[in-house]
Amino acid sequence: MSGRFTIDGKIVAFTEGQTIIQAALAAGVYIPHLCYHPEFKPHGSCKLCTVKVDGRHTASCTMLAQADMVVESNTPALNDERRTLTQMLFVEGNHFCPSCEKSGDCKLQATAYELGMMSAHYDHFFPKRPVDASHPDVLLDFNRCILCSLCVRASRDVDRKNAFALCGRGIHTHLIVNAKSGRLADTDVTLQDKAVHVCPVGVFLRKDKGFNVPIGRRVFDLKPISAYVDASAAIEKE
Amino acid sequence: MSHQLETALHPSGLRRVAIDTVSRVEGHGKVTILLDERNQVQQVRLHIVEFRGFERFIQGRPYWEVPVMVQRLCGICPVSHHLAASKALDQVVGATRLTPTAEKIRRLMHYGQILQSHALHFFYLCSPDLLFGFDSEVSRRNIVGIAAAHPEIAKRGVLLRKFGQEVIRVTAGKRIHGTGSVPGGVNKSVTLEERELLLADIYQTVGWCRDAVRLIKELHAQNPALYKEFGVCRSNTMSLVGAEGELDFYHGSLRARDGNGGILFDAVDYCDYAQYIQEEVKPWSYMKFPFFTAFGKRNGWYKVGPLARVQNCDRIPTPLAEIERREFIDYCGGLPTHAPLAYHWARMIELLHAAETIKDLLHDDDILGDDLVRTGERATEGVGVIEAPRGTLIHHYRVDEDDLVTMCNLIVSTTHNNQAMNEAIRQVARRYLDGCEITEGLLNHIEVAIRCFDPCLSCATHALGQMPLAVELVDAAGVRLHALSRNGDGAVCQPCA
Numbered sequence A: 001m002s003g004r005f006t007i008d009g010k011i012v013a014f015t016e017g018q019t020i021i022q023a024a025l026a027a028g029v030y031i032p033h034l035c036y037h038p039e040f041k042p043h044g045s046c047k048l049c050t051v052k053v054d055g056r057h058t059a060s061c062t063m064l065a066q067a068d069m070v071v072e073s074n075t076p077a078l079n080d081e082r083r084t085l086t087q088m089l090f091v092e093g094n095h096f097c098p099s100c101e102k103s104g105d106c107k108l109q110a111t112a113y114e115l116g117m118m119s120a121h122y123d124h125f126f127p128k129r130p131v132d133a134s135h136p137d138v139l140l141d142f143n144r145c146i147l148c149s150l151c152v153r154a155s156r157d158v159d160r161k162n163a164f165a166l167c168g169r170g171i172h173t174h175l176i177v178n179a180k181s182g183r184l185a186d187t188d189v190t191l192q193d194k195a196v197h198v199c200p201v202g203v204f205l206r207k208d209k210g211f212n213v214p215i216g217r218r219v220f221d222l223k224p225i226s227a228y229v230d231a232s233a234a235i236e237k238e
Numbered sequence B: 001m002s003h004q005l006e007t008a009l010h011p012s013g014l015r016r017v018a019i020d021t022v023s024r025v026e027g028h029g030k031v032t033i034l035l036d037e038r039n040q041v042q043q044v045r046l047h048i049v050e051f052r053g054f055e056r057f058i059q060g061r062p063y064w065e066v067p068v069m070v071q072r073l074c075g076i077c078p079v080s081h082h083l084a085a086s087k088a089l090d091q092v093v094g095a096t097r098l099t100p101t102a103e104k105i106r107r108l109m110h111y112g113q114i115l116q117s118h119a120l121h122f123f124y125l126c127s128p129d130l131l132f133g134f135d136s137e138v139s140r141r142n143i144v145g146i147a148a149a150h151p152e153i154a155k156r157g158v159l160l161r162k163f164g165q166e167v168i169r170v171t172a173g174k175r176i177h178g179t180g181s182v183p184g185g186v187n188k189s190v191t192l193e194e195r196e197l198l199l200a201d202i203y204q205t206v207g208w209c210r211d212a213v214r215l216i217k218e219l220h221a222q223n224p225a226l227y228k229e230f231g232v233c234r235s236n237t238m239s240l241v242g243a244e245g246e247l248d249f250y251h252g253s254l255r256a257r258d259g260n261g262g263i264l265f266d267a268v269d270y271c272d273y274a275q276y277i278q279e280e281v282k283p284w285s286y287m288k289f290p291f292f293t294a295f296g297k298r299n300g301w302y303k304v305g306p307l308a309r310v311q312n313c314d315r316i317p318t319p320l321a322e323i324e325r326r327e328f329i330d331y332c333g334g335l336p337t338h339a340p341l342a343y344h345w346a347r348m349i350e351l352l353h354a355a356e357t358i359k360d361l362l363h364d365d366d367i368l369g370d371d372l373v374r375t376g377e378r379a380t381e382g383v384g385v386i387e388a389p390r391g392t393l394i395h396h397y398r399v400d401e402d403d404l405v406t407m408c409n410l411i412v413s414t415t416h417n418n419q420a421m422n423e424a425i426r427q428v429a430r431r432y433l434d435g436c437e438i439t440e441g442l443l444n445h446i447e448v449a450i451r452c453f454d455p456c457l458s459c460a461t462h463a464l465g466q467m468p469l470a471v472e473l474v475d476a477a478g479v480r481l482h483a484l485s486r487n488g489d490g491a492v493c494q495p496c497a
Helices: A020-026 A076-092 A107-114 A150-157 A231-237 B063-073 B078-092 B100-132 B143-149 B151-172 B192-222 B224-229 B270-276 B293-299 B306-312 B319-331 B342-362 B418-433 B440-452
Strands: A002-007 A010-015 A050-053 A056-059 A070-072 A138-140 A164-167 A174-177 A204-206 B015-020 B029-035 B041-048 B236-241 B253-257 B263-268 B277-280 B289-292 B381-388 B391-399 B405-411 B469-474 B480-486
Touching: A002 A020, A010 A020, A050 A076, A076 A107, A107 A231, A150 A164, B015 B440, B029 B418, B029 B440, B041 B418, B063 B078, B063 B391, B063 B405, B078 B100, B078 B151, B078 B381, B078 B391, B100 B143, B100 B151, B100 B192, B100 B342, B100 B440, B143 B151, B151 B192, B151 B342, B192 B224, B192 B319, B192 B342, B236 B306, B236 B381, B236 B391, B253 B270, B253 B306, B263 B270, B270 B277, B270 B293, B270 B381, B270 B391, B277 B293, B289 B293, B289 B418, B306 B319, B306 B342, B319 B342, B418 B440
Parallel strands: A002 A070
Antiparallel strands: A002 A010, A050 A056, A050 A070, A138 A204, A164 A174, B015 B029, B029 B041, B236 B253, B253 B263, B277 B289, B381 B391, B391 B405, B469 B480
């Protein structure tokens, strides 16, 4: 089965089983998102991809496309809500873009630019999150985690290692390493793992390679995140 | 004599005059002056009132992040911190020798930095004092006033700075807080188009720098007594010099001279800086007071920066600047000058040298290369020293086996000049303020002396862990319930109620 629906007045075609965001991105219509990744089952946690379908809010990464839907996405009201969600992500972690090597290659930063976020607005939580530098090739900087669970899903579904998990509940939810010691060095994670490359922010860093791409040649220096059909693939290529 | 003015014998009952904040300098500082009932100066201090803390919060971060993070100390000369940190971490990654492209790109970046910072300091911050007079009308004593009265000078100042910023953008990725230098080398070289862009303006830039030297010489000639005698503070000096004793802003060994120009130490590997320099903490400032260990706190303090460098080196390795250096040395009678206003002359000679060096580097095809990074045997410690616009800049790091920084020590240029600035303003206060009715114009004399050193007060506040602090617990009615204070020596005590 296939069909058509409209998003912000534009007619978008879809095939059976496609979600709204899948059909929209395939048609070149950008919907802001962070936890969505085309290679993984949807998680529906970041809520940035929230759209209105026939007047009601829904996550476009989990809602299946249906014929004749009327979808609103790029509206001032929805973008205001997305900007607020993005600001909350910034203050919940420690996102210090000026010295972060993922600047220019970071989906959170690029999304904030896209949404016109000019300040964090809310008081920063300044959570205490020590880095895990125990692994010889990969450094984990938990300060930047936005709980998208992409590394959890990649390690479980692609790498088949189950090296990561989200632990705790509510505001106390945090990323952990699945090892008795809690240290990355005590897992079988390698530099080749999908989990190491799928992070949309700067939690997973390849050691000794920081800042090797000059300003002007980074993914989102070249064009804004809304101009990429698959921004995830672009940053993983780096 | 001026040493006596650091702390008044009986401060109670003295009248306090404060310059808060000192204007037309980078960062925040203030000066306090204590006067007795006859307006005799009893105490003068330059206070640094900001608190930063980079040395502490860099700990626990991965080493490759450091050159980008520490440059946030400053928006005027971030390249200096970027490169000093990179040089220290070159040692950590085992890059004992950079590729020719990497070294020349870094040099280009650094000389662009010197050019733009010196232009900013002379034209924007200091020329109003020098062209209008120290006690001229305050409303026009600024760059806008210069633009109105001397539009060509103002325009050249702006465009010289712009050119230096363009050199930085091409080599570091952006004009302020770029990422071009990485441990072991650089992440980009220069394209043919970028080189052409810079070459189009470099000859005019060199010409304008020659004119800037001419301008400061004319100012000296108009009032030689003022320029020779204002705020003189005799001291030792220190700077990096190249392998043959030449002026080199990027790399070299440490050389120090006494007040007469005699060598105190020379050809010192800067990695051994801690054997030669110590820092004293005083309870009234966040900025430390460095001194040469061998000569003690009282006699071991020293000056750095343009005046130290131009007099410390044996020669300048570009022809036009070398001619100017010789003329400057001859003007001073072959003996070192310790006049703060002579800093401006030396700074303009360096401005010219930076422009000439940029010209030479732009004609060197190595800057177009693609061999950018070297690594080798890993080490756990590195020291990087560079001549920043304001003077010698020292970065020292230790890195653990997991690649995280465990120790960071920064001795920035302005810190070296701390005692010299204090001595200079005491001389000026004694000479111009003693017994006088204090006016804005007279107080500006104090600021003029500080500006000579081109201090960057935001960079210079690093007394973390030892800074004096007073903490009070006060109830809602304002009654002090409890108090603790920490002295400059780190001792914690409970003050008397």
